[in-house]
Amino acid sequence: MLNFDISLLPTPCYVVDEALLRNNLEILKAVQDRTGCKILLAQKAFSMYSVYPIISEYLAGTTASGLYEAKLGKEEMLNGEVHVYAPAYKKSDFKEIVTIVDHIVFNSFEQYEKFYPDVLKSRRNIEVGIRMNPEYSEIETDIYNPCFKNSRLGTVIAEFPDTLPEGISGLHFHTMCEQGADVLERTVAAVEEKFGKYLHGLKWLNFGGGHHITREDYDIEKLVEIVKRVQEKYSLTVYLEPGEAVALNAGFLVTEVLDVLKNGMNLAITDTSAACHMPDVLEMPYRPNVIGAGMPGEKTYTYRLGGPTCLAGDIIGDYSFDNPLTAGDRLVFCDMAIYSMVKNNTFNGMPLPAIVWCGENGICKTIKKFGYEDFKCRL
């Protein structure tokens, strides 16, 4: 099932699998090829820049949430477009941003007015856009919903001027999260209804991220149809900027069981922490899959897995196994390439997981190892 031998790896470690990553990238590239749209890697989800050269074989570039991600995209994905959107820019950052990027999306017309002179002064050919808030989304968790009441993300139609000011060549929306093309279809309808009059005459329209294009049940035909229709109707280029979909199910987190104990049920402590190494497990929250394990009670031995920190709630979830767990056993959490290495932390002095690359030949290479200095240097 796995392309690599977990007994040989340092733990904890993230493993990203080349064959799985390329498989996702092929799917995304096919969407580009069939529609002429452009797809960018949203680095917020996955910034493992050692594989940017591979990603650049397939995608059109990167998008960033600010100066640092923009710099990373510029430095590491050669020949890729560099896009940036931030809820608000800092003057000091913006000076450098205009020397790097190809597209800048502003969150408000106030930000546009403040910074557009700097764009002109840069004398670089930068596309400028505004993020709209279409006040339509189907996300039920507020923390991930950019359209919840009084959201700061994007400009609502009530705040749009009658005509777009000078230099704005595109618009952007981002209102989806792990969703399908059916949600996109309804979202685009809402965007057209509210913002339709601005779309004619634009050069580009950015559909944001949250498109789960590489998930097995994703309706790619519908996506292709929507992108083609919008591009033809308004004669513009559509951009998609998925994060998750690029590395969805392409990575793992390998851990070792440190101890097993009992308190009303079987407990196991691993050398990986939910709080430090997979924070979305607590934030979302969700229960990551473990290879070979079932739901609690499904197999003979059920354990609650928890991390080695002092946080009582550092619980990964309940899992059942065919055999009892013992110290030294290794476990593999699935879908751990995205929103993991970019969000991890050294709370409680926890070591950061190593980053391992498993090539198509099955040979693993440790890209990065972390130690005590990585903890100390931030404090």
Ligand SMILES: *Cc1c(COP(=O)(O)O)cnc(C)c1O
């Ligand atoms: C988070 C985000 C993305 C990527 O979202 P995914 O859910 O990882 O696909 C793209 N664009 C913007 C503006 C974002 O905030």
